[in-house]
């Protein structure tokens with residue numbers, strides 16, 4: 001299939017530049033997801049685009065924190081190309097200091113206006129956490145760290161809730177968004193409306209991204 005070079009529908013020219021708005025960045029991301037869902041991506045991840053983006057400074061317009069799940073490749077589901085977004089992935093999109101430092105760098109040094117936390121249905125990290133809390137057995141090694149960080153979301157929903165897994169996925173996204181908004185380094189640009197943090201959920205069946213916690 002030929003890769004179109006036309007400007008993608010719904011894109012916001014100029015938002016790639018430093019100082020773009022959170023609203024424009026969010027609109028561009030969601031437009032990319034609509035292109036992906038409709039089977040009409042414009043980015044083919046070709047060598048020409050890679051070389052062009054590598055030749056100058058990077059000017060991404062968003063930073064995304066998502067899960068390591070192999071079914072949720074963030075650049076693909078938002079139809080993004082080289083240089084357009086920064087992506088951080090951890091199991092269950094757990095936020096630790098390395099992740100936080102990376103986000104602070106992108107916001108402070110690269111002037112990115114949007115941080116998005118993307119959870120997804122049927123997340124294995126949330127499954128593992130529900131299982132650990134039910135059985136009382138923490139997993140071995142560093143996986144226990146992930147479970148510990150996700151456990152508050154599961155506990156808030158309650159293990160007795162028959163919908164504990166899907167509800168905990170959503171709660172964990174909202175808790176992660178809240179933690180980012182409370183970060184001392186991010187709170188000032190957020191208060192000045194230069195930066196926004198959004199929470200969203202990816203549907204494995206349809207490919208659609210729904211906003212859970214708009215900026």
Ligand SMILES: [Zn+2]
Pocket residue numbers: 067068069091092093120122123124125126
């Ligand atoms: Zn996951």
